Amino acid sequence: MRLLFLAVLRRHTGNAVTAERVRDHLEAAGHVCLLKDAFDLESSSEVAHLIRAENLEAALALHLYRGGRLLQGHGIPFGIIFGGTDLNEDVKQREKNEVMGRVLGEARFAVAFTESMKETAQTQWPHARDKIYIQSQGVMTVPNAAFNWNTFLHRSGINQSADNLHIFLLVCGLRHVKDPLYLVDAFSEWHREEPNVYMVIVGPEAMDLEVPVLARNIPGNAAVVKHEVTGLLFSDPQDFVQLAKRLVREPALEKELVANGREYVRRYHSWQAERDTYQNLVRTLEGSTGE
Structure with missing residues (x-):
């Protein structure tokens, strides 16, 4: 047809x-x-x-x-x-x-x-x-075992080992509500306090990467990300930094969000x-x- x-x-x-x-x-x-x-x-x-x-x-x-x-x-x-x-x-x-x-x-x-x-x-x-x-x-699997974080960081101009860093990927589009620079000022202030945290802005991405998701609390995101279950929802840049710091402090929370997010993608996407x-x-x- x-x-x-x-x-x-x-x-x-x-x-x-x-x-x-x-x-x-x-x-x-x-x-x-x-x-x-x-x-x-x-x-x-x-x-x-x-x-x-x-x-x-x-x-x-x-x-x-x-x-x-x-x-x-x-x-x-x-x-x-x-x-x-x-x-x-x-x-x-x-x-x-x-x-x-x-x-x-x-x-x-x-x-x-x-x-x-x-x-x-x-x-x-x-x-x-x-x-x-x-x-x-249904069931979804995406092979990503070959991805090398250290190579990625080097190409991004971050000359430190991934083992010592906390990296946040900003997934964004072009609309105002998805402004890729929305978090820059607040994140830069945090980076000055703790130089081992970085933000990397990328295009398409997903829960299936087995990393915890922090998303802006807008209807489209809230329909997919359930706060403190499949990810974390933030209302403003300062809220994002506080939730990100919580993730760094609480590895058990990170592990739980990753597992729940992966299962959500497997079942519904x-x-x-x-x-x-x-x-x-x-x-x-x-x-x-x-x-």
Whole structure:
């Protein structure tokens, strides 16, 4: 099947990483998946032209509002993947909320990343509750035994052994709420007090690395990280430093967070289960026409 996949594709963001991963799942099942940046398509007529020119049979969109609204009324079946922006921000704006409700009415299915996202969507749009799915459970393993911390530190300009350091990885995107410089001032002050603590800013990362997670307390993070169970949630830079110092002081807490985080990823964010979910849902689009 020839599929159009709309997503916001700014580099190094969660949207772009997720879109590439989902496209890989679909192409592994034999589909042709044309991935396009939703921001490059300014109108529904442009999408209609693209569908005709590429002989596309069905579609998928990441973000109910940003991508899904462009798929209405074209006579091809489509599915939706909720983004955090849909349920944490756009849902609060009446006009966008109404648009998203209409998109869900036409969509054949919608996928939420977490149970809390699914519950929020079902509350907002009860008419679509039976077509909202959550990614299923399974087992996930990522080989990372070959990673050499000392080599990484040397390349980062930190000329000390990893055995003597406490290193915090800042996983971030580009939106204001994920500002990569949010913690710099507070962390720099701590580093001046204790030179063996460092912060390293990186792109995509995850609980599966078997390191404790400290995340900013915003809805998207809180849906995944449960405070003092699968990780720690901080409200401001000073709070982050205090929680980080607690991790350094309490190795038992670090060990517990690592174990719980790893188990959470294994149960709820399985790469194989995610692949199975999207491949199975997209099959429901085959051989059908838009309503």
